[in-house]
Amino acid sequence: MRSSRRALWRYPLFQIPLIFLGLACLGLLLFAFLGLGRPAVGVAIALDLSNSTYESGDFNAPGSTMSQEIDAVRAYLDENSPQNLRQPNQVQILGFGGEVVPLTKSFSDNSQKVKRQLTQVLQDPQLPEKVEPDQTDIDQVIQKGISSLESLENTCRELLLVTDGKAEVAPATITQAALKKVRLHSIIIGQQAPELRKAALATQGIYLSGQINNLDVLFAEDLFSQFNSNLPWIIFWIGSIWIALMWLLVLPLDRWVLQGMMKLPMPVAGKIALGNAFFWSAATPGIVWRLAGGIPWLSRC
Incomplete structure (x- = not known):
């Protein structure tokens, strides 16, 4: 110079x-x-409705694991409002045991509508039998979640799974999630689930396990913030x-x-x-x- x-x-x-x-x-x-740059987000939330989530024998009994799951979803929906986001998340809720049952009709960014549909379906006396509560088919619900999220265009696809059971996930299912750009997030209440950990790592998702308290706070603050971050x-x-x-x-x-x-x-x-x-x-x-x-x-x- x-x-x-x-x-x-x-x-x-x-x-x-x-x-x-x-x-x-x-x-x-x-x-x-x-808050510019926040992505458009689609979230499929899959809840474990097998009989191990209501130990007292009463479906959705107060204080049961299932009840905590549902309260956590409602807390997420409360945050998912136009007051917090210019473009609220598209949300659909699934319930599963041995079978997968939609708990809301389709993806919607209207949280009040989603909550009404969820409350209505949970009151169905035949719901426990529909999900086949004696089994837990994680692989099937992941495939169903991927298929549902695939219909959303130009959005970040998030599949959030909550369960208290062991899980087997086929490698082909994990590969499919990665190809469809679906991130698999797993909240395991209780024991470890190595297959779901692998799925989360392979798709850049979140994996949490153990005795998780305040599930509603986890959904409303941590998960909601991460899904809608412009970091x-x-x-x-x-x-x-x-x-x-x-x-x-x-x-x-x-x-x-x-x-x-x-x-x-x-x-x-x-x-x-x-x-x-x-x-x-x-x-x-x-x-x-x-x-x-x-x-x-x-x-x-």
Whole structure:
């Protein structure tokens, strides 16, 4: 780089990165405080209705595991409102034992409508027999959830499974979920379920197991927040700020640090300063991809 008495801010190599830095900072503020970039989301929630979830023998008995599952779904639906989201999630609820039974008619972003349908179906005295409560067929409900979510276009597809039993999931089912871009999330109340853990890992889903208390809080706060997060965009803007900052520092690094403090020759100092900017311009997208699970411009979910 040529030596000059001109102030650094008079060079295009300083001015252009400064402009991009300002735009990136503005983008970060808008997305962080206005919640821009939240994805459209479709959620199929599958609830275990086998007889092990109501130990007293009474279907949906107060305090039973089943009752906690249903309360958790209602808590999620309470959060899924136009007051919290510009575009509420499309939600459908399934119940399963040995068979899968829709607890709501179809996907809907009207949470009040979904809750009414859920309450109505739960009052059906034949529902326990319909789900074949003596069995738990996890593989079937995952396939049904994938099939239902496949009808949703331009949305992030989330399948949330809640069960208290062991599960066997065919590798082909996990592969199908990945191909259809369905993320499998499993909440296991009690024992471990290694197959569901593998399914969650393979589809970038969430896996939780153990004696889970406050299931309604988990649904309403943790899961709802993760499904509707614009964190990938926040990470993207932070990465953009970092790249712009590295280019903004080319001239100060060259003139003040490398030439001024370290007394390096001008050609060497210029190459090092530019090399630093080129390095971070190449490395930062990979870091953003790793942290955010993709680049938001290219990956919607």
